Amino acid sequence: MANNITSKIAADSDDVVFLMVPFPAQSHLNQLLRLSRLIRSRGFPVHYAASAVHCRQAKLRHEHDTLLLNTSGITFHELPTPPFNSPPPEPYSSVKFLQHLWPSFEASLKLREPVAALLRELSSSPVDTATTRTRTRRLVVIHDNLMNYVVQDAASVPNAESYSFNCSSTFCTFCITCQFTGKPFPVVELEPQAIPTLDNCFIPEVANFFFMQSQFDHLKHGTLFSTCRAVEGPYLDLLAQTTHADASVDKKTKQWAIAPLFPVTANDEEDKAHPTLEWLDKQPPNSVIYVSFGSTTTMSHEQIHELALGLEESKQRFLWGLRDADRADIFNAESTILQLPEGFEERMKGVGKVTRDWAPQLGILRHPSVGGFMSHCGWNSCLESLTMGVPLATWPMHSDQPHNALLMTHILKVGVQVIGWGERDELVTSHAIKKSIESLMASSEGHEVRTRAEELGKAIKQSVEDDHTWELNSFIAYAAR
Numbered sequence: 001m002a003n004n005i006t007s008k009i010a011a012d013s014d015d016v017v018f019l020m021v022p023f024p025a026q027s028h029l030n031q032l033l034r035l036s037r038l039i040r041s042r043g044f045p046v047h048y049a050a051s052a053v054h055c056r057q058a059k060l061r062h063e064h065d066t067l068l069l070n071t072s073g074i075t076f077h078e079l080p081t082p083p084f085n086s087p088p089p090e091p092y093s094s095v096k097f098l099q100h101l102w103p104s105f106e107a108s109l110k111l112r113e114p115v116a117a118l119l120r121e122l123s124s125s126p127v128d129t130a131t132t133r134t135r136t137r138r139l140v141v142i143h144d145n146l147m148n149y150v151v152q153d154a155a156s157v158p159n160a161e162s163y164s165f166n167c168s169s170t171f172c173t174f175c176i177t178c179q180f181t182g183k184p185f186p187v188v189e190l191e192p193q194a195i196p197t198l199d200n201c202f203i204p205e206v207a208n209f210f211f212m213q214s215q216f217d218h219l220k221h222g223t224l225f226s227t228c229r230a231v232e233g234p235y236l237d238l239l240a241q242t243t244h245a246d247a248s249v250d251k252k253t254k255q256w257a258i259a260p261l262f263p264v265t266a267n268d269e270e271d272k273a274h275p276t277l278e279w280l281d282k283q284p285p286n287s288v289i290y291v292s293f294g295s296t297t298t299m300s301h302e303q304i305h306e307l308a309l310g311l312e313e314s315k316q317r318f319l320w321g322l323r324d325a326d327r328a329d330i331f332n333a334e335s336t337i338l339q340l341p342e343g344f345e346e347r348m349k350g351v352g353k354v355t356r357d358w359a360p361q362l363g364i365l366r367h368p369s370v371g372g373f374m375s376h377c378g379w380n381s382c383l384e385s386l387t388m389g390v391p392l393a394t395w396p397m398h399s400d401q402p403h404n405a406l407l408m409t410h411i412l413k414v415g416v417q418v419i420g421w422g423e424r425d426e427l428v429t430s431h432a433i434k435k436s437i438e439s440l441m442a443s444s445e446g447h448e449v450r451t452r453a454e455e456l457g458k459a460i461k462q463s464v465e466d467d468h469t470w471e472l473n474s475f476i477a478y479a480a481r
Contacts, residue, residue, distance in 0.1 A: 016138045016480040017045045017122055021115060021151050022058070023144035024050060024104050026295040026326055027380045028167050029058040031226055032144065033074075034261035035165070040073045042476060049118055051111075052078035053329050054104075061358065079114040081107050086329040088336070089298035096424065097203050097398040098296045104328035105209065109149060116153040123157045140479045142224065146209070148216040161221040161479065169379045170227050170235040170257075171411070172403035177242055180214075186238065189411050196402035196421050222254035224475060226379065229257050230459040231386060231412070258472040260387050262362055264461045274360050276319060277367060279353045283317055286371030286450070289393070289441055290364050292321035293376040297397050301339060302427060308341050310433025311352060316441045318352040319370075321359045365390050371450065372440045374418065377404040386414065389457030391449040393418050393436045395428070414453040416440050 018039050022032040033048060040046040050058065055076045084107040087100045123139040139160040143151040144167065154162040166173055175195050178185045185192045198207045229236060236257055280288060291311070293299070299307070304322075311318050322340075327333040337356070345354055361381070364370060365388040373385045374393040382404050385392055392415035394405035402424075408415035418436040419428050440446045464470050 016140060017047065018140045018142060018479075019118070019122055020046065020048045021111075021141065021143035021147050022048070022050055022054070023146040023167070024054045024108050024328075025098075025101060026057070026061065027378055028144050028146070029054055030061060031167050031261060031380065032142065032165060033058045033062050035142065035224075035258070036074050038261060038472065039476060044476075044480065045075070046073070047075045047077060047118075047122060049077040049079055049115060051081035051107075053081075053331065057330055077118055079111050079118070082110050083107075084328060086327045086332055088327060088333070089325040091298045091300045091303075097201070097206070098325065099203060100325070101296070101328050102203070102205060105146075105206075108147065111147075111150045112153070115150050119151075119154055119157050119160060123160050138480070145217075145223075146213055148213040148219070152216045152219055155219040162219060163222045163224055163475075163479070164217070164220045165224045165226070167226050167379060168400040169382070169404050169407060170225050170232040170239055171407045172379075172400040173225075174235045174239045174242065175403050176210075177239065180211075181242065183242060187411075190406065194406070194410075196406075200421075200424075201399055201402055222256065222475075222478075225255065225257045226259045226261070227257050227383070228259050228460055228463050228471075230456065230463050231383070232257070232407075254478070256471040256475040258470075258475055259383055260460060260464060261472075262384065262387075264387055264464050266366060274363065275357075276353065276355050276359050277363050280319065280364065280367045280369040283369040285368045287441075288317045288319055288367075288369045289372040289374055289437055290319050290321075290370050290390075291374040292359065292361065292381070293395070293397065294378045294381060295323075295326045296378075296399075297376050298325040299338075300427075304338055305341055306428060306430045307433055308344050309430035310437065312344065312348065313430055313434040314437040314441075315351075316437050317369075318348075318437075319364065320352065320354045321361075322354050322356055323358075362388075372437075372446070374437070374440075377401040377408065379404055382408060386412075386453060386456055387460045389450075389454035391415055391440060391446070391453040393440045395419055396421060396424070412452070412456065414449050414456060416445065416449060 020032045020036050022029045029050065036046045036048050048055065055078050084103040089100045093099065119139065123137065137159060139157065141151055141154045141160055141162040142165050143162060145164040148164065151162055154160045176198060179198060185195060225236065236255065240255060311320065322338055324336040324338060340354065362384055365373065365384055370390055372393060373390050374395060375381045375385065377394050377396045378401060392408050394408050394415050395418040396402040396405040402421040409417055416436055416439045418433060
């Protein structure tokens with residue numbers, strides 16, 4: 001990836017410093033750390049501020065990713081956070097939203113004062129010891145849009161600018177914006193009643209949390225979106241029109257679509273041996289469906305049993321990442337071994353592999369043996385899959401996932417449904433799972449969605465490889481102007 005645009009600015013990079021303030025959930029921590037790595041690679045000082053638990057979690061998971069560089073050169077600040085509960089996930093809860101993480105989300109609101117202190121520290125003008133003159137130092141604050149409240153004091157720092165970072169799909173953000181504002185939903189591919197709503201994707205506390213964060217939206221200087229125009233160009237334009245129609249928002253607010261934030265091509269020096277990749281090396285091209293539901297999904301024993309049977313009955317090769325959902329504090333919890341049907345792994349030897357470790361998802365999706373991805377449709381997973389040209393079997397659970405699933409299946413047409421959102425409260429049977437796998441991996445429909453996914457993957461990679469069109473470079477040049 002070229003970075004000619006920022007090279008001249010970075011040569012005097014001590015005049016500009018970046019501060020990252022992530023939201024304490026794995027997908028949010030990960031994306032801002034990936035962005036930190038890219039900005040640091042341009043030569044700028046980068047600081048990453050979160051609780052001690054979440055700094056440690058971000059670094060641990062980042063270093064386990066075989067296709068990402070390490071975090072050297074990034075300064076981590078472990079912010080004091082009040083103790084929070086870390087209960088286990090509830091697989092039999094009637095609400096699939098990650099309620100067990102809510103205590104850590106609430107605790108994040110207590111970070112305002114330590115973040116304000118860090119802002120003052122980082123923005124203080126350093127003295128040039130060679131000339132004894134004081135230099136003006138710009139502080140660029142990039143914060144998760146769910147941390148608007150926490151970073152509000154950046155607006156009172158004269159040499160600071162804050163930019164919110166949106167970890168969700170722009171399509172989801174646009175849908176929720178329409179719902180909040182009561183504006184019509186002008187997407188012809190979908191009937192308005194087909195759009196998931198806040199009350200069936202989130203618990204009420206989260207809707208209130210969103211509203212509180214939105215009260216500080218006007219303080220930001222711009223917005224960064226974890227997407228690219230090749231995927232969501234129309235929704236970026238629609239969202240910009242909706243935002244600028246609001247008289248309370250500064251019409252000068254800028255936006256950049258800066259994804260993907262991960263390497264789009266392999267680098268042999270970055271690859272490390274991993275049992276899952278070694279197993280994939282022995283499989284034919286496009287023959288394996290990768291099954292993974294992210295870090296916030298928990299399934300009942302009955303649902304795991306049905307999924308196992310569906311995989312077995314499909315007679316397709318599979319790689320299944322089987323893990324329980326994260327707790328708020330991943331270092332203070334006993335690991336739960338999720339049980340499979342008796343004899344399942346023995347019967348599947350040579351056909352399928354189950355891994356209970358943290359798997360290198362980018363390396364898996366990039367592998368030529370992988371021809372499909374059964375996913376919860378977290379936005380990280382969707383974007384990684386699309387960039388690698390891998391079509392999806394969509395099985396949304398909560399949050400932005402139902403919107404993302406619709407984007408994959410009904411708009412971009414790069415996926416097939418395991419279930420629709422209207423079926424979310426039902427046990428998904430082995431027959432339905434088998435049918436979706438066969439549709440994706442062994443049918444003419446599957447061939448068509450794979451072709452579209454491959455074409456979209458090429459467009460995404462091209463947007464990054466062209467130094468002058470990748471909006472990340474445009475943002476860095478603007479922020480460090």
